[in-house]
Amino acid sequence: MSDNKEIWVFIEQYHNEVADVSWELLGEAAKLAPAIKAKTAAIILGKNINTFVKETIAYGADKVYTIDNPILGDYQTETYSKAFLKLAKKYKPEIILLGATITGRDLASAVATKLETGLTADCTALEINEETKFLWQTRPAFGGNVMATIICKLKRPEMATVRPRVMEMPTADFKREGEIIREYFTLDEESLLARVLDFIPADNTDAAQIEKAEIIVAAGRGIGSADNFGLLRELADLLGADIGVSRPLVEMGWMPYSHQVGQTGKTVRPKLYLAVGISGAVQHLAGMRNSEVVIAINKDPEAPIFQVADYGIVGDLFVIVPELINAVKALKSQSEG
Numbered sequence: 375m376s377d378n379k380e381i382w383v384f385i386e387q388y389h390n391e392v393a394d395v396s397w398e399l400l401g402e403a404a405k406l407a408p409a410i411k412a413k414t415a416a417i418i419l420g421k422n423i424n425t426f427v428k429e430t431i432a433y434g435a436d437k438v439y440t441i442d443n444p445i446l447g448d449y450q451t452e453t454y455s456k457a458f459l460k461l462a463k464k465y466k467p468e469i470i471l472l473g474a475t476i477t478g479r480d481l482a483s484a485v486a487t488k489l490e491t492g493l494t495a496d497c498t499a500l501e502i503n504e505e506t507k508f509l510w511q512t513r514p515a516f517g518g519n520v521m522a523t524i525i526c527k528l529k530r531p532e533m534a535t536v537r538p539r540v541m542e543m544p545t546a547d548f549k550r551e552g553e554i555i556r557e558y559f560t561l562d563e564e565s566l567l568a569r570v571l572d573f574i575p576a577d578n579t580d581a582a583q584i585e586k587a588e589i590i591v592a593a594g595r596g597i598g599s600a601d602n603f604g605l606l607r608e609l610a611d612l613l614g615a616d617i618g619v620s621r622p623l624v625e626m627g628w629m630p631y632s633h634q635v636g637q638t639g640k641t642v643r644p645k646l647y648l649a650v651g652i653s654g655a656v657q658h659l660a661g662m663r664n665s666e667v668v669i670a671i672n673k674d675p676e677a678p679i680f681q682v683a684d685y686g687i688v689g690d691l692f693v694i695v696p697e698l699i700n701a702v703k704a705l706k707s708q709s710e711g
Contacts, residue, residue, distance in 0.1 A: 379412035380437065382467040382531070384458070385430055386477055387420060388449065392429070394543065395473030399536060400434040401544030402500060403471060406509070409502035412468055413437055419457050421447035431552035433544055438552060439465070441559045448570040449477050455484035457559045462489060464557075467531045469509055471500075474535040482535050492526035493533040498540050498641075498660055509534070514637045514660045521656070539585050539641040540664060584616045584633060589646045592618035592635055592662070596651020596672060596691055600628040605695050606650060612702045618642065620658050636661040651691050654679025671695070 381403040386393040396416075403414040416435035418426055421444050430438050441457050458481065462470070470485070472478035474496045486493035494511035498521075501510040508525045509532040515522035526532045563569070584590060591610040593603065603617070610617055618635040619628070635642055637657040647665035652658060654670070654677055662668070663682050670683035671691050680686040687694055 379410055380415045380465070380467045381407050381410075381412050381469040381471065382415050382417055382439075382462075383435070384470070384472040384478065384481065385416050385418045385426060386473055386475060387418070387423070387426060388477075390425065392426060393473055393475060393477075393538070395475060395478070395536070395538035395541075397433045397546075398538070398541040398543055399471045399473065400430070402536070402541040403469075404434040404544070406469070406500060406502050409504070410468060410507050415439060415467065417458065417461060419446050419454055427554055428548065429546065431550050432546040432548045434550075436552050437555060439555045439557060441557050443559050443561075445561055445563055446559070448573065449481075450566070450568060450570060451480055451484050452566060452568070453561060454481055455488065456561060458485050459488050460559060461557060462531065470531045470533045472533075472535045474537045478535050482533060486533050489529075489531065489533075491529040491531060491533055492524075493535070494524045494526075495535050496637075497534045497536045500534065500536065508532070514656065521660075537641045539643045542643075542664075584618050584635065585640045585642050587616035587618075587642065588644050589613050589615035589648075590618045590635070590642060590644045590662075590665075591615045591648045591650065592620070592652060593623060593629075593650050594620040594652030594658075595622055596653075597623075598651075600626075602692075603628070605692070605699075609648075609695055609699050609702070612699060612706070613646075613648075615646075615648070618647075618662075620652050620655075649679050649683070650695060652679050653677045654682065 383399045383403050385396045407414050413436040415437040416430045418440045423442050427438050439461050472482045497511050497513045499512035503510055510523050511534045512523045591606050593606050619633050621636050623629050624631050624634045637660040641661045643664045645666045647662050647668045649670045668683045669685045670679040671687045671694050675688045
């Protein structure tokens with residue numbers, strides 16, 4: 375067990391850009407810390423990373439541990455895990471949180487294995503139990519049909535990866551002050567099993583960025599066929615919204631995966647989520663339940679989506695959506711007039 379009451383957050387960055395999930399996790403760590411009288415600490419690994427330190431403190435870090443080394447310029451499992459382990463073994467944190475991204479999942483599993491501790495992947499909720507002081511880590515399980523809460527009783531640190539957009543983005547306070555601890559790391563580059571020779575970015579020009587959308591119009595099986603997407607696109611265009619879909623529509627080839635919302639798709643946190651013809655299976659709810667306002671349209675009054683909706687409309691979407699389109703057009707005409 376750890377004597378160092380610190381909650382660590384891995385600050386994931388690439389080419390001078392920090393992943394938003396890192397700031398989200400710092401905000402969550404700050405909420406968890408008082409329950410175990412802990413400090414919030416950030417881990418920054420990379421090359422020329424000093425520019426991120428002030429920003430990291432502004433988003434909630436009490437301490438920042440850094441290793442700045444050219445060999446960490448590009449992410450590699452071997453180099454990053456060895457650097458991270460050096461810090462973890464020396465300072466022995468109580469909890470380590472990473473984003474459930476490609477990088478975060480890879481690094482977390484490598485570090486947890488070497489530390490011989492537990493790791494809960496793709497969490498959607500974190501909580502410190504008042505009595506035991508264990509970290510309760512909640513994630514979808516059994517294909518998303520249930521939500522499982524997992525604890526790590528016998529080992530430290532407790533480790534979890536958390537899906538982006540699940541936690542609330544904190545407000546940066548650049549007046550905050552924090553402690554900076556600079557560590558050093560040496561590794562013979564010739565000993566590496568692999569090297570990064572070049573980076574070729576994926577061509578995602580046509581991929582949807584629904585995880586960043588403020589308004590989403592989402593469709594489920596109730597839409598009937600791919601031919602009916604024109605109706606939703608018209609409404610989405612009027613609202614300045616992006617299109618989202620449930621998993622079955624992607625599996626049927628009606629929309630690309632980049633539009634999928636849910637456990638196996640994107641996690642979104644828009645200001646408005648309009649669910650059209652979506653029943654609300656647990657898998658889908660896991661990806662959108664943190665939306666600020668949810669409006670559901672479904673002909674089944676018992677559909678689970680109504681349990682998380684702020685406003686529900688029971689009826690035929692092919693009657694209701696055209697009425698919404700007309701109403702939005704009328705409001706736009708009034709405002710323009």
